[in-house]
Amino acid sequence: xxxxxxxxxxxxxxxxxxxxxxxxxxxxxxxxxxxxxxxxxxxxxxxxxxxxxxxxxxxxxxxxxxxxxxxxxxxxxxxxxxxxxxxxxxxxxxxxxxxxxxxxxxxxxxxxxxxxxxxxxxxxxxxxxxxxxxxxxxxxxxxxxxxxxxxxxxxxxxx
Numbered sequence: 001x002x003x004x005x006x007x008x009x010x011x012x013x014x015x016x017x018x019x020x021x022x023x024x025x026x027x028x029x030x031x032x033x034x035x036x037x038x039x040x041x042x043x044x045x046x047x048x049x050x051x052x053x054x055x056x057x058x059x060x061x062x063x064x065x066x067x068x069x070x071x072x073x074x075x076x077x078x079x080x081x082x083x084x085x086x087x088x089x090x091x092x093x094x095x096x097x098x099x100x101x102x103x104x105x106x107x108x109x110x111x112x113x114x115x116x117x118x119x120x121x122x123x124x125x126x127x128x129x130x131x132x133x134x135x136x137x138x139x140x141x142x143x144x145x146x147x148x149x150x151x152x153x154x155x156x157x158x159x
Contacts (some may be wrong), residue, residue: 009104012049013134015133015141018043022146022158029115036116041109049104050136054096064091065134073126125151
């Protein structure tokens with residue numbers, strides 16, 4: 001019988017993210033109103049496995065670890081939406097994740113669903129997101145962008 005040891009893969013403690021896709025679809029909100037939906041998917045890796053926040057942690061004041069900025073195309077130019085834009089995203093919380101054992105690396109896909117109640121089918125219905133994540137040790141990933149997404153066309157958009 002022969003045995004071998006496998007070397008444990010090492011990744012940086014700083015999270016890595018990569019935009020995968022954004023799907024636009026027709027849906028219904030919780031009140032039964034027709035609206036558009038969007039689903040952002042991105043791949044992530046975290047070398048020290050400290051991604052996500054636990055809602056029950058005492059003393060935790062930071063509740064956001066997925067940061068999004070919305071850009072809307074107006075007159076052919078992508079510009080960041082103002083604070084009063086009804087489609088402007090708020091911060092999101094990635095749930096607590098932890099691996100047991102010697103290998104703490106986390107890898108996977110995260111999906112975030114948006115509902116667009118207020119939008120117009122016009123030149124300004126094309127948008128994109130800029131986003132990044134933060135782990136529990138306050139390590140920030142790089143900032144990545146989605147492709148341009150026309151909200152009026154149901155489809156899956158990739159880079």
